[in-house]
Amino acid sequence: SNTILKVEKLKKSFELSNGFFEKKKIIQAVSDVSFEIQKGETFSLVGESGCGKSTTGRLISRLLEPTEGSIWIDGMEVSNKKESQLKQMRQSVQMIFQDPYASLNPRMKVKEIIAEPLIIHTNLSTSERQKKVLEILEVVGLSEYHAERYAHEFSGGQRQRIGIARALIMKPQLIIADEPVSALDVSIQSQILNLLKDLQREYGISYLFISHDLSVVEHISDNIGVMYLGAIVESGPKDNVFANPQHPYTKALLSSVPVANPRLRKEKIILKGDIPSPKNPPSGCTFHTRCPFAMDVCKKEKPKRQQLQEENHFASCHLLDQ
Ligand code: SF4
Ligand code: MG
Numbered sequence: 001s002n003t004i005l006k007v008e009k010l011k012k013s014f015e016l017s018n019g020f021f022e023k024k025k026i027i028q029a030v031s032d033v034s035f036e037i038q039k040g041e042t043f044s045l046v047g048e049s050g051c052g053k054s055t056t057g058r059l060i061s062r063l064l065e066p067t068e069g070s071i072w073i074d075g076m077e078v079s080n081k082k083e084s085q086l087k088q089m090r091q092s093v094q095m096i097f098q099d100p101y102a103s104l105n106p107r108m109k110v111k112e113i114i115a116e117p118l119i120i121h122t123n124l125s126t127s128e129r130q131k132k133v134l135e136i137l138e139v140v141g142l143s144e145y146h147a148e149r150y151a152h153e154f155s156g157g158q159r160q161r162i163g164i165a166r167a168l169i170m171k172p173q174l175i176i177a178d179e180p181v182s183a184l185d186v187s188i189q190s191q192i193l194n195l196l197k198d199l200q201r202e203y204g205i206s207y208l209f210i211s212h213d214l215s216v217v218e219h220i221s222d223n224i225g226v227m228y229l230g231a232i233v234e235s236g237p238k239d240n241v242f243a244n245p246q247h248p249y250t251k252a253l254l255s256s257v258p259v260a261n262p263r264l265r266k267e268k269i270i271l272k273g274d275i276p277s278p279k280n281p282p283s284g285c286t287f288h289t290r291c292p293f294a295m296d297v298c299k300k301e302k303p304k305r306q307q308l309q310e311e312n313h314f315a316s317c318h319l320l321d322q
Contacts, residue, residue: 001075004174004206005037005060010069012055016279027278029055032231033069035223037174037206044209044217044238046253047227048275053210056227057176060208061095062086074173091121094167096160098179104151104162110137111147114166121170132169140165140195157188164195171203178210193219214257218242223312226250229278229286236313246308246315248291285318293319 012030030052037043045053058064060071062078071079078089094117097103104113114136115129124132137143140161151159160180167175177196181189197220199205211217217224218238225235226249234247245251245266252269271290276282282289288298295318303316 002038003036003072004039004074005043005208006070006072007036007056007060008034008070010034010056010059010071011067012052012059012064013067025279028230028281029278030059030230031281033225033227035225035232035235037208037223039173039206040200040204041222042200042207042209042220044211044221044224045227045232046211046214046217046224048212050275050278051227052230052278053227054178057095057178057208057210061093061176062089063095087121091117091170092173094170094172094175096163096167096175096177096180098182104159104166106150106152108150109147110142110149110151110162113151113162114147114169117166117170133165136165136169139168139199155188156184157191160184160192161195164192164199168199168203172205174206174208176208176210179212180209181216182211182213189216190219196220214253218257226253229276229281231286231316233287233317234313234315236308236310240310240313244310244313246313246320247287247317248293248319249287250315285316 010030010033014027014029016025016027033056035043045056047053055064059066066079069079070077073089073093078086111133114133118124118129118132133147134144137147142158142161142165146154151162181192184192193216196207200207209217209220221238223236224238224241225232226247227233228249234241234245234250241250242254245254248269251266252271255266255269269292273290276289284300285298285303288294291298297318303318305314305316306320307314
């Protein structure tokens, strides 16, 4: 099959307890997430902070256990497997994080940071590991010079290259990149995005790209999913969603992004209020407290996910019933 990742009805709830006598509160961090990524493609999850996109990434990489739902990686269901059965998956799925500095060990030389996955997952000798580290450094645009130094000696962009090299050394099929360029200057952002694209072309890697920034997502994605309060409210091919957004939340997000092409410029949609707490999500459509188009039905009934005219374009909104 050509599908590298399939996620179905993923849910994650956390229990919060504030003290012995208080009633436990449940937070639904992820309540309804389904999507697929094809081999060699990029699927981006977008949404404001706290919408559950990072939690989704952590569920897929099994840094967190899902409460419900299924995750298939290259045809194998991993959501029901124990840690001891995840060896293969631990190699073929790698992560890149927003702040490479925080995710890189400050006491290790760059060459040790990059070689660490090889030590965990392979029996290669020290010299074989060294050879692979030098190869991968070159692939990400670094050199032997960087190998012998410490991550803190480098700029944010170079540190992200180190993080990418570390993710790449196991030749993963899927990389989950959680806000990988959000901490970088715009000019450095595009260098890193171009590097990720080049690596995709060269090695056929798939990305799950997590970002709050639609202009970044536009640059890198084949398909996108827009998340609000733990659920994907609209998903589809990037070009369709950008040109023809159907969910009011997607429209609002897109209307706040500067667009060069005047034909694609959207009427500005201003959202009311703040994102509600996931501890106490609104009834019906969870977006109704902020939606400028909300109707009576929106407070009572959760809208169903509907397929739109374009292939693989879905949205969940009562306006589509009319
Ligand atoms: Fe707005 Fe209603 Fe659609 Fe929700 S279902 S996005 S409240 S119109
Ligand atoms: Mg996050």
